[in-house]
Structures are given as structure tokens and as C-alpha cells.
Amino acid sequence: MKNIMFIAPPAAGKGTQAELIVEKYHIPHISTGDILRDISKENSEVGHYVSEVLSNGGLVKDDITDQLIEQRLRKEDCKNGYIIDGFPRNIDQAKIYDRILYKLGYDIGYVFLINIGEKELEKRITGRRICENCKAIYNINSESNSPKVNSTCDLCGGKLYQRKDDNLEAFQNRYQVYLEKIGPIIDHYRKKGVLYEIDGNHSISGVFNQIDNIISGDDKS
Numbered sequence: 001m002k003n004i005m006f007i008a009p010p011a012a013g014k015g016t017q018a019e020l021i022v023e024k025y026h027i028p029h030i031s032t033g034d035i036l037r038d039i040s041k042e043n044s045e046v047g048h049y050v051s052e053v054l055s056n057g058g059l060v061k062d063d064i065t066d067q068l069i070e071q072r073l074r075k076e077d078c079k080n081g082y083i084i085d086g087f088p089r090n091i092d093q094a095k096i097y098d099r100i101l102y103k104l105g106y107d108i109g110y111v112f113l114i115n116i117g118e119k120e121l122e123k124r125i126t127g128r129r130i131c132e133n134c135k136a137i138y139n140i141n142s143e144s145n146s147p148k149v150n151s152t153c154d155l156c157g158g159k160l161y162q163r164k165d166d167n168l169e170a171f172q173n174r175y176q177v178y179l180e181k182i183g184p185i186i187d188h189y190r191k192k193g194v195l196y197e198i199d200g201n202h203s204i205s206g207v208f209n210q211i212d213n214i215i216s217g218d219d220k221s
């Protein structure tokens, strides 16, 4: 199985798509956002720093993210493929990632760029709810992806919460940061011939089918 990277604006659905890939292909999902949210709960200098950056929608310093990605990719469960989501967020991180891959003897694999309009993202960001127990993702602004019972996870019964940065103000900042940094990253992967563009303005299964057609088509060949 090739490695998979997602590049997408905030709330484009990369976490949801990653869950579906995990279910089908049983590879680990590495999300820098999830790792950083865990670190932000720590009562330490780094924990307080990360918590502040997360709540205003900026980017955490590269030396922290570079280190945590390398440590995570060195783990045994990444040997047969993994999904990386939320990294790289700028061209320096993309270059560091190339070096980490080289050191570990891994290939980039597929880089999926999910394209989606800003208005749709705003709708998704305000409706996103996450299970605090199993991290399943819902959207109360979408009929097909709302939880069956208000504020409760369909899968495990856990309580659903809203991320601190899932509000319109933090979204605007996160989206501007994304637009500023993403161009050179896209060019970097396009030149390497590993970029696949996905239309994210579809239902969850519609987006998944586009991604899975590419992965499963390659697996068969």
C-alpha cells in the first residue's frame, strides 16, 4: 500500500476521508492536528504554547511539528503505509518531509488535494462535531452526517464536542494561512508527479469514491 497525504483547507473533510481509508485499508492515520490537540492539554510550557496557537488558528513552530512527525513515522505500524494529514503546512515542512522520507526509505505515495469552495467550508466548520471518545466526525449542518441523537456519537455513545478553533473567526485566519502557504506545496508535489486533485464539493461517499478509484486502481495493476 502506498502512503497517502491529504492537502486541503480546514474542514474540507480530510479527517472523514482518512477514517474511511483506515476502515478499508487498515493503515494508521497520522494527523498533526490531533497530536497537537493532545499536546495542548498538557500542563507544560509546550502545552500552553500549542494551546494558544491552536485557539487563534496560526501555525505551531516547525521544529515542534518536524520532530513529532519524524518520531511518529519511525513507529512500526507505518511500515506498510500510512495516511498523513495536516503536514506539511508550508514549503519548509515539505522539504523536511522529503528528508525524513529519504532517511526512512519511504516513498511519498499519493498526494490528494481536495478542492472545495469557501462558503461550503464555512458551513462545514460551524457544523463539525467530534466524539471526545473515539474521535468520529459528524456535521450537524449536513442531513446525511448528523448524529442520530443530539450531541451523542452513533458509534460509541460518547459525547460530541466542538473544536475551539471551529468558529468563523478562527476559520478566516486558518483559511488565509492555508491560501498563503499552499501554492508552493502544490507546485512541489505537482513537479514530482504525485498530485491527484479531488473535487470535495460532493457527499462523503462521492469524495471517497474518487479517492478509492485511484488507490484501488493502482492496487490492482
Ligand code: AMP
Binding pocket: 010, 011, 032, 033, 034, 036, 053, 054, 057, 058, 059, 060, 061, 065, 085, 086, 087, 088, 089, 093, 165, 174
Ligand atoms: P487541523 O486539525 O489539521 O485543522 O489542525 C489544527 C491546528 O493545528 C492548525 O490550525 C494549526 O494551528 C495546528 N497544526 C496542525 N498541523 C500543523 C503543522 N503541520 N504545522 C503547524 N501547525 C499545525
